[in-house]
Each structure stands twice: as structure tokens, then as C-alpha cells.
């Protein structure tokens with residue numbers, strides 16, 4: 518059988534990775550199956566649910582809508598790296614304290630999306646409203662919580678981080 522795989526080199530959670538991948542391999546499948554980074558989940562595989570959210574060059578993307586070969590030369594961060602860096606420790610604590618997760622399937626993507634909003638809010642020197650939080654996580658589906666607790670957790674962290682900046 519003809520080998521159509523392509524060589525890619527990228528940074529994943531700060532570490533250099535060089536692998537061969539099939540052109541059709543999605544980024545999330547590459548991360549999960551190729552690198553064992555199973556914190557990014559696969560739900561709809563159609564760009565709808567947000568379970569596969571990861572960062573590429575600092576921007577959140579759907580890992581199921583991007584091909585691994587498109588990440589050649591890029592810097593990719595998964596929930597494992599985002600978590601290990603400590604940057605979302607307060608969000609993780611708030612999610613736990615406010616019961617913002619039940620099965621946890623949506624949680625890695627939800628945390629990545631929430632952190633994206635909070636970073637933008639910091640850059641703009643403002644605290645996002647509940648409506649803005651809802652809008653920002655509207656592409657991340659949760660089947661369990663009803664979203665209120667998630668919005669509560671993100672809002673609490675938004676206010677705490679803003680308070681810490683004063």
C-alpha cells in the first residue's frame with residue numbers, strides 16, 4: 518500500500534514533536550491517538566460541541582476541524598499543557614467548588630474557552646458580563662450542568678482576577 522503520510526514538526530505543550538501523519542488525520546486525533554494527550558475530547562466531530570477545543574498559536578480552535586498537517590510549524594497547547602502551566606488553576610478550583618462539571622466530558626474544552634475569554638478581558642482591562650460569558654462559551658456544549666454553574670464559576674474567576682489586578 519502506498520504510504521501517503523507526511524512529516525510534521527511542531528511544538529506541543531512546549532515540547533518539540535516530529536511525527537509522520539496521514540493527510541486526513543485531524544489535529545484532535547493526532548493529539549489523542551498519536552501523542553496520548555486524551556484530555557481533548559471528541560464529541561460531534563463536526564465543529565459543533567467544542568469538546569475538542571485546543572490552542573494553536575495562542576488561539577482556540579476546534580481540534581476536529583483542523584488537520585494535523587495544518588499544524589506543521591505551529592505551537593499547540595492542549596488542556597494538559599494549559600493545566601500544567603498553572604494558568605487555569607483558579608478556574609479549575611472554581612469549577613470544582615461550584616459544581617460546574619458533572620461527567621466532565623465538556624470540561625477541558627470549557628476551561629480552554631473560558632480562559633480565552635478571560636485573557637481577552639485582561640488585555641481589554643474589563644470584566645466580562647454574564648451575557649458575554651454565555652456568548653463566549655456558546656460553542657461549548659454541556660449535557661449535564663445546565664450552564665448556570667459554569668457561568669457562575671467563570672464569573673467568579675473573572676471578578677477575582679480583575680480584583681487582583683487593582
Ligand code: FES
Pocket residue numbers: 558559560561562563564565566567568569570579580581582
Ligand atoms: S468534537 Fe470538535 S467540535 Fe465537537
Ligand code: FES
Pocket residue numbers: 617618619620621622623624658659660661662
Ligand atoms: S459536565 Fe457533562 S457534558 Fe458538561
